[in-house]
Amino acid sequence: MLLYGRFQPFHRGHVSLVKWALSQGFDEVVILVGMASENYTVRNPFTAGERIEMARLSAKDENISLDRIVTATIETLEVSIGCAYYVLSYVPKVKAIMTRNPVIGKAFSDAGIEVISPPTFNREEWRGERIRAMIARGDPKWKEYVTPSVAKFIEEIGGVDRIRKISSED
Secondary structure, three states: OEEEEOOOOOOHHHHHHHHHHHHOOOOOEEEEEOOOOOOOOOOOOOOHHHHHHHHHHHHHHOOOOHHHEEEEEOOOOOOOHHHHHHHHOOOOOOOEEEOOOHHHHHHHHHOOOEEEOOOOOOOOOOOHHHHHHHHHOOOHHHHHHOOHHHHHHHHHOOHHHHHHHHHHHO
């Protein structure tokens, strides 16, 4: 199962998707970090490597074996059927992609990949944009929307200060 996103940051909604996919009988989840070529911006403050680390930390916090997680990165792309084939060349073979985005779903469906629309998990609260805004305004509640190790990691890498600085420049 492919989970393709920006993961800015990797939050409880993302880890819920991973757990859901594994509960559906998929042996592993391939987490593909998109827009890997953009970081230190308001929309994409974290680097690709930091986002991979967050995914791994979330898995550990939720007792998901790292043997069941594959991570990869890909630069910023326009969505098209060609893009889907290109994306698939960056990851191990997958049978399906989890997405609620109809454009991405169509591109991958046209490329012969099963498209699964997963349930939403507290989507109104567990959204990267909302979490980044909370961090920017100094609301400590943001830590509830990521796993404990991810909150600690964001603080350790200076992510809070980074988001506040980037946000104040915007």
